[in-house]
Amino acid sequence: MAEPLSPLQPVWQPGRHGNLSGGAGVVLSETHPSSIVQVAAWAGSERAVIEAIREATGLAVPDGAGGGVATRTKAAFGIAPGRFLVVDQAEGLETELRSRIDAGTGSVTGLSHGRTAIRVDGPKAEWVLSKLFAVDFSLTALPVGSGVATQHHDVLAQIQRSAAMRFDLYVFRSLARSFWTTLCHSAEDVGYEVI
């Protein structure tokens, strides 16, 4: 197995930072999934692709805009019409999906090398993310499991709510360090802990 290297390493500062008068409002971390895969269904093949994702991961992705599901080690959610981001802490997901989705059904693109997965967890997670993204992060608009594709300036981000107060962000690896720095600054007012 290759040794994963984080683009955040030069700016990675474990510990508690910012205004901690009320404790750490959010905990920031990297989740290091070994598999990040984008799956696209050709028009009319959406259900077949959703079924292929279920077979490969055991995750039953709801058939609806942004619908998704997250477990401790795996996640999948809609990012566009007929397109899904599928994540696994283990290696081999791309191969599993590719064996179930042929060229007549859709496409499978491995992004494990190209995305960095950042977790924002805590009671102030919505507050911090709302500073960066023009998206409604309330639990009613973005229920647990569902996701959105959005951007912070030119940094595209695919965000899944993996628990009531927890969000997993997938950003371009080449822009991750800059984004992480901005994220830390945005969390200073509520205090944050890097683990």
Added chain:
Amino acid sequence: MLITCPYCGPRDVSEFTYQGEAGRTRPDPASTDRAAWDGYVYDRLNPAGEHSEYWQHSGGCRAHLLVKRNTLTHEIASVAFAREDQRIHSAGRRGKGARP
């Protein structure tokens, strides 16, 4: 200005890229009709009022959209996936790309 993407819901205009007036019909690539090509490349309706236009949700789901927007008020009457609009491709405003 908010544009309600059919997939993503209402999003800030900064997530979208304007792609120009909808309904232009590209002349036959083999055509040497200079007026038709001139019309296709340069002529725009530029209305003061409702306007059909293409946008891409480039900062979101990346879908191409057909938006009907009032150029005076920025009120948006409708948003649909561009791929679903067959009418605009089958009945272009300028049949040969010439000026209306």
